Amino acid sequence: MDEIDGLGQLTDYRRLCSDLTLQTKKEGFFKDYLASIVDQVSEEEFQEFSKQQTDYDRIRYCWTLPALHKTMKSFRPSYRGKSADDSAKRREQGNEAFKEKDYRKALVTLLEKTTLALALANRSAVLVHLKEYRLAVRDIQLSLQSNYPEKQRYKLYDRMGYCHQQLGEPAKARVAYTVALDCLAESDLELHALENWRQTVEKSRSKLASSSNPSNKPITTVNELPELLGGTHPTIPNASRNLSLKVDDNCGRYYVAADDIKPGQTLVCEKPYAACLLPGKFTSHCHHCFVRLIAPLACVTCRGVFYCSVECRDEAGSTYHQYE
Ligand SMILES: [Zn+2]
Numbered sequence: 299m300d301e302i303d304g305l306g307q308l309t310d311y312r313r314l315c316s317d318l319t320l321q322t323k324k325e326g327f328f329k330d331y332l333a334s335i336v337d338q339v340s341e342e343e344f345q346e347f348s349k350q351q352t353d354y355d356r357i358r359y360c361w362t363l364p365a366l367h368k369t370m371k372s373f374r375p376s377y378r379g380k381s382a383d384d385s386a387k388r389r390e391q392g393n394e395a396f397k398e399k400d401y402r403k404a405l406v407t408l409l410e411k412t413t414l415a416l417a418l419a420n421r422s423a424v425l426v427h428l429k430e431y432r433l434a435v436r437d438i439q440l441s442l443q444s445n446y447p448e449k450q451r452y453k454l455y456d457r458m459g460y461c462h463q464q465l466g467e468p469a470k471a472r473v474a475y476t477v478a479l480d481c482l483a484e485s486d487l488e489l490h491a492l493e494n495w496r497q498t499v500e501k502s503r504s505k506l507a508s509s510s511n512p513s514n515k516p517i518t519t520v521n522e523l524p525e526l527l528g529g530t531h532p533t534i535p536n537a538s539r540n541l542s543l544k545v546d547d548n549c550g551r552y553y554v555a556a557d558d559i560k561p562g563q564t565l566v567c568e569k570p571y572a573a574c575l576l577p578g579k580f581t582s583h584c585h586h587c588f589v590r591l592i593a594p595l596a597c598v599t600c601r602g603v604f605y606c607s608v609e610c611r612d613e614a615g616s617t618y619h620q621y622e
């Protein structure tokens with residue numbers, strides 16, 4: 299699967315920096331790193347280090363130690379830039395999966411095609427098969443923004459019309475079908491095929507309902523925090539009303555149940571101050587909001603992470619991800 303999830307080069311990183319190795323005392327990057335430094339740095343050098351007053355001075359001092367330079371050499375960058383070879387491999391795997399009607403696999407592997415516009419257009423077809431119409435419309439829009447060839451745009455607008463129709467949005471479907479008819483003029487179809495397409499699109503447009511019944515299904519599942527039992531406590535932040543805070547000399551501060559609590563009910567829930575996705579989930583979950591991916595969107599500049607939506611991609615890209 300490494301070929302597909304594209305994490306082959308990160309095996310070492312995953313082994314050294316997984317949640318397990320960060321927490322265990324037995325192995326892991328930080329403990330190993332410290333051990334190797336301790337072995338190579340003299341007592342005098344440690345003493346000198348401890349005299350440094352600021353982080354800047356500490357780092358500057360570290361760079362004067364040959365031992366650190368030696369250890370640093372063993373680091374390898376984990377940044378994975380775009381790769382034409384990797385894209386070609388994925389395209390092959392994606393097309394095979396599509397032929398075998400393995401649409402789920404095709405969704406992941408068709409992501410990186412040499413021409414992004416064509417990849418997105420192909421994937422929108424896969425999404426229509428899976429009845430993921432909202433995601434299909436998103437991929438069509440992205441494909442059009444990525445300069446999908448004008449001669450074939452009629453196909454995408456026709457597909458977009460169909461998706462809106464299925465989503466109970468006839469007004470949007472009508473616009474898409476009308477644009478599809480306009481785009482037919484730009485196509486290089488033979489006269490007969492052109493006439494067939496025109497009739498098909500016009501038929502679809504004429505069959506549209508007059509009123510909307512939009513599907514409210516969101517494009518992604520938002521990670522909602524679970525509701526606290528009985529609502530939020532008036533004085534204890536992020537805790538349930540069914541808790542009460544006690545203090546005594548023996549135990550110090552502690553919670554007791556102020557009311558009946560059944561197994562599985564939520565008593566404390568707090569949004570994390572900081573969180574990051576485990577490397578093993580990079581290709582199956584959104585790098586920004588952590589939801590499980592249906593049709594992953596690649597980062598604009600690297601091929602190491604994926605997003606559930608344009609919103610997550612742009613928010614991560616414009617804030618922290620550019621420094622990762
Ligand atoms: Zn997301």
Ligand SMILES: [Zn+2]
Pocket residue numbers: 597598599600601602603619
């Ligand atoms: Zn990136």
